[in-house]
Amino acid sequence: MIEISALRVFLAAAEEKNFSQAAKRLHMSQSAVSQHIQAMEQAYHVELFLRRGRSIALSEAGESLLPMAREVLRSARLLEDSLHNINHEVGGELLIACSTSAGKYLMPVLLSMFQEQYPAVHPRVKVMGRDRVFENLIAQKIPIGVTSKLLEHRDIECQPLFEDRIYLIVPVDHPWAEYGYATPDDLLDQKIILREEVSGTCETVMQELKKFSIMPDMLNVTMELGNPEAIEMAVERGVGIAFVSEMVAARGLAFGHIKKIELQGADLRRTVYIARHINNPFTRAQSLFWEFAQAQRTQLNTEIWQSLTTFVS
Numbered sequence: 134m135i136e137i138s139a140l141r142v143f144l145a146a147a148e149e150k151n152f153s154q155a156a157k158r159l160h161m162s163q164s165a166v167s168q169h170i171q172a173m174e175q176a177y178h179v180e181l182f183l184r185r186g187r188s189i190a191l192s193e194a195g196e197s198l199l200p201m202a203r204e205v206l207r208s209a210r211l212l213e214d215s216l217h218n219i220n221h222e223v224g225g226e227l228l229i230a231c232s233t234s235a236g237k238y239l240m241p242v243l244l245s246m247f248q249e250q251y252p253a254v255h256p257r258v259k260v261m262g263r264d265r266v267f268e269n270l271i272a273q274k275i276p277i278g279v280t281s282k283l284l285e286h287r288d289i290e291c292q293p294l295f296e297d298r299i300y301l302i303v304p305v306d307h308p309w310a311e312y313g314y315a316t317p318d319d320l321l322d323q324k325i326i327l328r329e330e331v332s333g334t335c336e337t338v339m340q341e342l343k344k345f346s347i348m349p350d351m352l353n354v355t356m357e358l359g360n361p362e363a364i365e366m367a368v369e370r371g372v373g374i375a376f377v378s379e380m381v382a383a384r385g386l387a388f389g390h391i392k393k394i395e396l397q398g399a400d401l402r403r404t405v406y407i408a409r410h411i412n413n414p415f416t417r418a419q420s421l422f423w424e425f426a427q428a429q430r431t432q433l434n435t436e437i438w439q440s441l442t443t444f445v446s
Contacts, residue, residue: 281333
């Protein structure tokens with residue numbers, strides 16, 4: 134009979150599409166992952182993966198096994214959950230997929246608050262693009278997703294979690310720093326550093342600027358970076374000005390490395406949502422986290438700001 138541990142290895146390798154990454158996720162050696170897969174293939178005389186140098190892909194047999202492996206592991210988690218409940222203990226793994234800013238800034242704060250109440254729960258956060266969060270939820274590869282995009286689908290329940298403000302930041306010696314405000318038209322004469330177009334920050338900014346008849350090709354984009362911290366650092370160094378999440382700007386503002394500018398007439402806010410597939414049964418830990426996260430909405434802004442500025446003296 135196939136063991137649950139072997140199915141966990143198979144699922145990790147199938148999702149990561151890389152034995153090395155699967156090993157890191159499972160806290161195993163790469164050779165141990167390879168041995169588990171080879172043992173399954175030899176025991177059942179089937180090839181589960183196609184090896185292509187360092188990359189792997191599921192074979193036809195592997196593809197057919199994947200949904201069944203997920204279902205068995207889901208049932209095993211529910212069984213484990215029931216055993217914990219016998220002793221009135223909430224434990225087990227809590228898997229969450231997050232878009233970039235939420236995964237880096239929001240989830241560490243929220244999960245630390247949750248673990249204070251449920252220390253036996255072991256969270257695992259996967260940071261990915263907003264579209265991939267949606268795809269993984271639809272495929273029921275993840276139980277919970279957190280993203281700045283409202284996921285509209287008949288099988289997805291999406292609830293507001295956090296109101297994120299987007300700041301216009303400039304270097305401390307920028308002419309605007311003294312006054313603290315600018316108009317949207319003022320942006321046209323500035324060197325601007327942007328996130329990639331598919332990011333929630335860039336999408337929110339561009340939608341708001343359209344209200345002032347400002348299109349993306351009218352901006353003097355001097356640099357495009359996919360990392361929000363890199364954008365904040367570039368602003369510190371005087372490369373240009375930028376729009377970033379308040380979570381990204383908090384530390385630099387607290388240290389006085391950058392200045393926040395009010396963009397007159399603009400409402401630069403976006404909502405971060407928590408989402409789940411309605412047909413994916415929750416474990417006790419997942420259910421409690423879902424309820425806990427929504428109950429903490431009003432406290433999150435304060436907690437996040439405090440955590441980001443803790444080391445400022």
